[in-house]
Amino acid sequence: MKNFKFLIALWKANLQAAMEFRSAFLTQVIFMMVNNGAYFMFWVLYFDKFKAVQGWTLQDMMLLYGIAATAWGTAAYFFGHFTTLAEVITQGRLDYYLSLPKPVLLHVLASRSIGSGMGDIIYGIGSFIISGYLTADGVLRFAIAVFTGVCIFISFLTIIQSLSFWLGNTVALSQIALSAVLTFSLYPSALFNASTKFVLLTIIPAALIGSVPAEFVRAFTWQSPLQISAGAFVFLLLAVTIFHSGLRKYESGSAIQVEV
Amino acid sequence: MKKYLAIITMQLINNIAYPGDFLGRSISIGIFLFIFAGLWGTTFRIAGTDSINGLTFANMMWYLMMAETIELGRPRTNRIISEQVKNGEVAYILNKPYNFLMYHFSFGVGDSLLRVAMNIGVGLLAAWLLAGPPPSLLGWGMALVTLIGAWILHFCMMALIGLAAFLVEETNSFELIYQKFVFVLGGMLLPLDMFPEWLQGIARALPFPYMMYTPARLFVKPDVELFWQMLGVQWLWVIALVFLLAIAYRGSERVLTVNGG
Numbered sequence: 001m002k003n004f005k006f007l008i009a010l011w012k013a014n015l016q017a018a019m020e021f022r023s024a025f026l027t028q029v030i031f032m033m034v035n036n037g038a039y040f041m042f043w044v045l046y047f048d049k050f051k052a053v054q055g056w057t058l059q060d061m062m063l064l065y066g067i068a069a070t071a072w073g074t075a076a077y078f079f080g081h082f083t084t085l086a087e088v089i090t091q092g093r094l095d096y097y098l099s100l101p102k103p104v105l106l107h108v109l110a111s112r113s114i115g116s117g118m119g120d121i122i123y124g125i126g127s128f129i130i131s132g133y134l135t136a137d138g139v140l141r142f143a144i145a146v147f148t149g150v151c152i153f154i155s156f157l158t159i160i161q162s163l164s165f166w167l168g169n170t171v172a173l174s175q176i177a178l179s180a181v182l183t184f185s186l187y188p189s190a191l192f193n194a195s196t197k198f199v200l201l202t203i204i205p206a207a208l209i210g211s212v213p214a215e216f217v218r219a220f221t222w223q224s225p226l227q228i229s230a231g232a233f234v235f236l237l238l239a240v241t242i243f244h245s246g247l248r249k250y251e252s253g254s255a256i257q258v259e260v
Numbered sequence: 261m262k263k264y265l266a267i268i269t270m271q272l273i274n275n276i277a278y279p280g281d282f283l284g285r286s287i288s289i290g291i292f293l294f295i296f297a298g299l300w301g302t303t304f305r306i307a308g309t310d311s312i313n314g315l316t317f318a319n320m321m322w323y324l325m326m327a328e329t330i331e332l333g334r335p336r337t338n339r340i341i342s343e344q345v346k347n348g349e350v351a352y353i354l355n356k357p358y359n360f361l362m363y364h365f366s367f368g369v370g371d372s373l374l375r376v377a378m379n380i381g382v383g384l385l386a387a388w389l390l391a392g393p394p395p396s397l398l399g400w401g402m403a404l405v406t407l408i409g410a411w412i413l414h415f416c417m418m419a420l421i422g423l424a425a426f427l428v429e430e431t432n433s434f435e436l437i438y439q440k441f442v443f444v445l446g447g448m449l450l451p452l453d454m455f456p457e458w459l460q461g462i463a464r465a466l467p468f469p470y471m472m473y474t475p476a477r478l479f480v481k482p483d484v485e486l487f488w489q490m491l492g493v494q495w496l497w498v499i500a501l502v503f504l505l506a507i508a509y510r511g512s513e514r515v516l517t518v519n520g521g
């Protein structure tokens with residue numbers, strides 16, 4: 001409860017900071033929505049020609065995009081440092097967070113907000129609404145799918161970026177991991193063979209963010225919610241454990257850092 | 261001319277200093293091709309045909325390899341101009357005895373050369389593994405010639421977006437939208453041959469296909485008549501956009517506010 005209050009206070013501060021540059025914030029939100037819509041045009045053109053691929057239709061792709069975009073946007077807007085944690089570690093900027101009596105990982109992640117994430121959230125919810133799966137239990141399943149997606153996005157990138165504690169600068173590796181998990185999450189895993197699917201469920205958990213949650217919303221089976229919940233739990237546990245064991249190795253420079 | 265060659269060389273040397281970083285970034289072309297091999301492999305299998313709108317699976321993969329190489333190798337001029345406007349460095353660049361746009365053109369060439377080479381290397385390996393041997397030498401030749409015009413068109417668009425920084429400072433959002441126009445109407449994700457007729461007509465009336473579709477299509481399906489036709493229209497667009505850029509630059513100079521530096 002105490003941590004939740006702390007999170008609310010951080011998010012409030014982030015929102016106030018964004019409102020200082022209101023028009024820039026709104027521009028980012030609107031442009032991100034247009035950007036996602038333009039990217040989705042590929043699938044509109046594809047399904048105009050082929051109608052379905054491995055049982056996936058245009059409506060299913062709207063649902064998949066809805067879940068992935070909302071999960072990504074929520075992670076980016078509320079825990080914005082999940083894409084730049086490696087830089088924070090290698091530049092010695094953890095000093096600031098270590099000196100405060102708050103959970104370090106939670107504090108670092110939530111102390112930055114990516115404004116365009118709000119555009120992803122709005123686009124994702126809109127895409128879900130027009131996908132045709134908007135029913136009472138559909139909304140509940142969508143919310144669960146987004147929640148587990150947020151956990152997996154943040155946890156996976158935290159694990160990769162925490163390697164900076166041991167390997168030094170892993171910014172390039174983090175960029176590749178980010179690109180891989182984000183790109184694969186936007187395609188149905190039915191397109192790939194069994195070994196690739198296994199990779200997408202474990203090492204690069206993109207299928208647990210896109211395909212499997214989308215299947216869960218399309219039709220209820222016990223397998224898909226169990227897969228995404230177990231995935232979210234295991235990745236979250238790994239992320240916290242690896243980050244904290246890395247923290248014992250952390251060495252900062254003598255540079256004076258100012259966190260605004 | 262010597263000074264611009266020096267800028268190209270300087271930027272090339274800067275990039276050679278971090279080959280690992282460059283190689284890492286090129287891996288994304290492998291990820292992209294792997295995903296699209298899954299999508300198009302499944303599509304061809306379901307359709308039960310070897311060729312869709314004249315393109316085979318191998319054509320499609322090599323097309324995508326060339327398109328992705330162009331996308332990853334295009335100049336990021338708008339980001340550099342935007343950064344220079346924000347931190348005031350633009351004042352130093354404008355004072356130097358070279359043309360501002362030619363400076364960025366040379367900088368972009370130096371920046372792109374290694375990136376394109378690296379992307380072709382990684383893309384060649386990935387596409388070969390996924391789809392078999394590459395297209396003929398004629399295809400390579402036509403692609404390389406039209407790549408020059410495609411790169412200049414990209415530069416003009418990125419510089420036009422970059423000049424907007426003289427007014428609004430942050431141009432990333434404009435770049436995102438421009439990138440999506442190239443992705444869709446330029447034929448990066450889907451060759452124009454797969455578009456409905458009405459959309460093909462719209463796309464062909466715009467400069468975007470000449471930045472992406474032209475080199476990639478000629479690469480996999482070299483055709484002499486089509487080559488001359490596309491090359492002609494591409495360079496008409498180059499002339500039009502260079503002219504527009506020159507006018508935009510003159511206008512932008514008057515509204516620039518320097519923040520310090």
